[in-house]
Each structure stands twice: as structure tokens, then as C-alpha cells.
Amino acid sequence: MVVTFQVKTYVPNHTCVRSDPTKEASAEWIASKIESVLRENPGMKARGIRNELKKFGVNPQYMQIYRAKKKAMESIEGSYAESFGRMSYYADLVLAKNEGSAVTLQCDVDETEPIHSTTIFKRFFLGLSALRDGFLEGCSPFLGFDWCHLKGPFGGVLLAAIGLDGNNGFSVDKPWTFMSDRQKGLVETINDVVPHAINRRCARHIYANFRNQFAGTALKRYFWQAARSYSAAVSTLHFIR
Numbered sequence: 001m002v003v004t005f006q007v008k009t010y011v012p013n014h015t016c017v018r019s020d021p022t023k024e025a026s027a028e029w030i031a032s033k034i035e036s037v038l039r040e041n042p043g044m045k046a047r048g049i050r051n052e053l054k055k056f057g058v059n060p061q062y063m064q065i066y067r068a069k070k071k072a073m074e075s076i077e078g079s080y081a082e083s084f085g086r087m088s089y090y091a092d093l094v095l096a097k098n099e100g101s102a103v104t105l106q107c108d109v110d111e112t113e114p115i116h117s118t119t120i121f122k123r124f125f126l127g128l129s130a131l132r133d134g135f136l137e138g139c140s141p142f143l144g145f146d147w148c149h150l151k152g153p154f155g156g157v158l159l160a161a162i163g164l165d166g167n168n169g170f171s172v173d174k175p176w177t178f179m180s181d182r183q184k185g186l187v188e189t190i191n192d193v194v195p196h197a198i199n200r201r202c203a204r205h206i207y208a209n210f211r212n213q214f215a216g217t218a219l220k221r222y223f224w225q226a227a228r229s230y231s232a233a234v235s236t237l238h239f240i241r
Helices: 027-040 046-056 062-077 080-085 087-097 129-138 186-193 203-213 217-227 232-240
Strands: 102-110 118-127 142-149 157-163 177-180 198-201
Touching: 027 046, 027 062, 046 062, 080 087, 087 102, 087 118, 118 129, 186 198, 198 203, 203 217, 217 232
Parallel strands: 142 177, 177 198
Antiparallel strands: 102 118, 142 157
16 A cells, blocks of 8 residues: 655744753652642643643653653552452442342453463443432433443443433333434344333434435434424425425
8 A cells, every 4th residue: 555645834944942851750750749739630631740840840751741640640549450350349349238239240261371361351230229229219211321432541331321300209100211322232132122112313323324424504404303393294394305
């Protein structure tokens, strides 16, 4: 494969000052100096940390700051790897302190090592009994299913079932309604487990797929007019347009 580049802007005279990093300030040393600051402000950006370090007379590169912040946050909150290693202890603690809760921990075993096999985290399910009982006793029969990608170093997906109290804490005698954003496998699972449930689609996600093939403000207007229609006939009319 041939890779080509296009130069759109050319600046012959450079006015940038020379970088003068402090190599003596290691990530470990920086982490020890900023740990107390990060305890009060964990979201501090690299520029703020760099300004904080000026009182020590050092000017580290941003990569040094990123590594130092990672070390400092691990000292404050613990490391991701160690947290995954304690999942089984957490599951036992939940079951011991929350009677009736549902906890499932699944792991894979890496047997490529001839002597010591490695256990690898796969998935974890948590259903607290207090939340389940409270939902069944006092919430409207509506469940929303959604998932999001985790931004930690190991990635992963967080699945969530969310209920709403839409009737002042009193349940109503209506069929259960399940709402999802139609992710792969979710609709099929709901149809298998609860075949008589009513399925709803998230219009925002449908439009995101619709926009990939049919761009333009005019079609966008017709789509949302159809989505907000109160009858199937009016909705079909907007789609025909």
C-alpha cells in the first residue's frame, strides 16, 4: 500500500521556543509531590500539574506528567489490575452483607503457561436485593436496558437495567414494557425470555444509523416528525415524504 501526504500549510519561519525538560524529575518523584494535590482534585489536567510543579523549579514533559499522575492515582485509588484480582472477595462480601442478592463472577483460564495457569476476568453480574425488592414494590413496571464502553486500561462494557418511579411510588396493573437501544442480542434475548413484552426502539440511535445513509436536514426533519407522531398513519405519511 502506497501512503501519500498532502501539505496544506507551510510556515518557513518558526517562532516556537526551545523545550527545556527536566530529566532529573522522575515519574516516581513527581507522583510523590502531586499525590496530595490529586487527592483534593483528581481531575486536574496535565497543565495544572505542570504549574503546580513550578514551585519545585522543574519543568517536566507532559509524558512524564501523565506517567506520574497514573502512579499517584494508583496510590490513591489502587490499581485496576489489583481491583480485578479482588473481585471474588467482593462477590463474597456482597452475598454476606446483602442477603438475597444475586452475584455471578465468570473467569477464563489461560492454560498456555505449562506450570502456572492464569485466571482471566470475563464478566461480573451484580443485583442487590434491596434494589430489586424496592423496584418490585414501589416502581412503575418499566425497564430500560443500555450499555456503555468502559474507558479504563482494560476496556470492557458496562450493562445496566434502569427502572423509573413514574407513579409516586405505587405500582400499576399494566403489562411490563422493556425499552432498549436495539443493541445486538438484546432484542432477541428479551423476545426469548419475555415473549409477550412490548419492545420500544430508541429514536436517537435509529436516527444515527439512518443518517449514515440518508444525510441532510430535510430528511432529518421528516424523521423526527415521524418519530414524534401519535398515530401509525401520520408516522407513515412523514416517511413517505
